[in-house]
Amino acid sequence: MKRTDRTMQQRNPQPGRRGWVSACILPLAIAASAGASDSGRAFFDEALPSAFREGTFSLNVRARYEFVDQDNLPLDSHAGTIRTRFGFTTAPFHGFQGMLEAENILAVDDDSYNAAGANGQPQRPVVADPETTEINQAWLAWTWTNRLTLKAGRQRIVFDNHRFIGDVGWRQNMQTYDAVGLTWKPCRDVVLDYAYLWEVRRVFGNVSGLPPANRNFDSDSHLVHLSWTPHRAVRLTAYTYLLDLENAAGAQASCATYGLAWSGTQPISGDLHLDYRLEGAWQTDYADSPLNYSAPYFSIELTGRYRRWTLGAAWETLGSDNGVPVRTPLATLHGWNGWADVFLNTPAAGLRDLQGFVQVALPGEVPVRLVYHKFDAEDGGADYGQELDLLASKRFGRHWILLAKYAWYDGSDRPYDFTIHKVWAQVEFNF
Template structure:
């Protein structure tokens, strides 16, 4: 909360500074217009989640509502400000382990209750440049390394400074300094810390070779602090230096995504390793049916797996979330995705086969299904299912998860 207080208190001062060059008698009118001509929105997302996992006598059943209020000013001399508040409440059944409520007899549904400031920032936009200071959303590329975990009811956001610079139209440089990560486990500490403090740098450059072909380079330098009451595995051992490259290309009837990265321990991490990451993905569309095949590897070094602690992990390696932490012998994910539509309903099915990268272990397979109906611009309905079938009962349990989500945006 100390980071939030400093962020929020500095916003009015910076906003006043934006108008320093204006005449004294017009400042009040300009500030008034920035507020009255700004935007306000309300977002409600209800979700029912069921988890049936071997090893637990009872299923987890979670009925939660996320309510979000967002206020954004109109531009004032290039400056805008935003405040966004989220509340997550359990309504109805609450037989689940939120990681904070002490109900360890149930499987985990990582949606703890609470009210929190999700975003609070001041942004300056100029020609070819913008800079944002405060609590903010930071999403890089596919969110494989830096993301917002928007699937969960409490979003992951970042406290710090972010700058975008585009010296020429085909080149964009994105640099951030982050001193605190507001995680999905907040706003209060539980089995996992609600915040990760430290000195972290996110660097990414995107270069458009042509409108359909982009190459990117990135570096993520994570240095987290230790926290009383939490093991190193939940704090400082997430510190690492990661450097990589990525290619995204579209051809006449198919697309290609390639990525490679190298990672080593950093900061106060108690680990000593060097591991690599690979991705090869091909996509094609046949008569409105989208087909994607991919092979993703998170390697290992000295028994430590390549990790992406700030990624939107639910998006990768299956929606059952069995591999939020990379196994010590690494993981290979071979997957096939087929998507299309039936009238207004968007459909997708994904099949995964998981194996160890550095041993002969077979982890299991997973089938994921989702149907999304965007009824209109304000209201949508989604039904989603994930079934993980283990091939290694000593390490992973059979797990079925089902969700129904209703979202209203006003």
């Protein structure tokens, strides 16, 4: 009997140290494995699909007719174009979010205007809307505690009033950037933005036949922008834009710009508000630029708003150093120095732009804006003429906007001794 008991004990030993470990760990491992399996299944079957299920689709269709009569060219431009933009943005998922957006521009008659040199119509004025199909945006972002955001891929980048860095939203093909960016908000009133650009996708598109000056920019550029807004009446901004545009199209546009700005809004009484902006910058050649210059930039803007009326005045100077002016190759240029787009490239002698405007909201919520510009050379005082711009728009429901626009430029001293008339009619759908 004792022998039998001993034999049984040998065949079924009591749990020792290893036995207790196995007895405890094995059930836990099985449970963990089952839990991991359930978590993985929940991640792929529920959490991840929800980021797409709760995402948003966007659709924009913009049809535009643009007429240009320039009296130093033998033919007019009649540009009928349709821009279709379709995109999808995921819902935030553990701090991550992504976007993919495609864009197509079609021309009603490609031979009736000069599509930035892409279609062989040099006797007509330029309308910088070539036919193209491309990925407009494709980015992935990660946000941590609403204070830090990292974003990489093809994206829209705009700083302040678009004067130096913008998206050129007026043209049918938006300017976007292949870039990686960081936004840091260390406290409520301070925002620091940094971006590194390796390619600039310009409004002309990546189409065949473009002259070198209109092609995309290869880039090795750094953008730093810091803003502090302690009060609505005080917003202080400091920026450094180091543009190294490496290909032939951008070599002479490479520059370093260092600037400061003060802007804000101040209630005066009742419905009267005053908006203001004062900005100064200094620009030099940078990287492999073949130029050697150092030139200033100044701007002052003052706007009064009273009920349906808005009045304003501005004075801007783009300086020049021995025939080399301030450059703004990444700006939203159409919004500056007149809608006729005569001064997309700053004249060699620089530019002074004195302007005034009035806007009124007519019955039916139809805003009408009238702008007057007087242009002169910054160096030498040559008379570069004047311009009158007129805009009216109307929103219908949530999705439709109608717009009519006119620009008349009357030049004076050479090389701006010509006249331009431009007319736009546009309908836009947003969803």
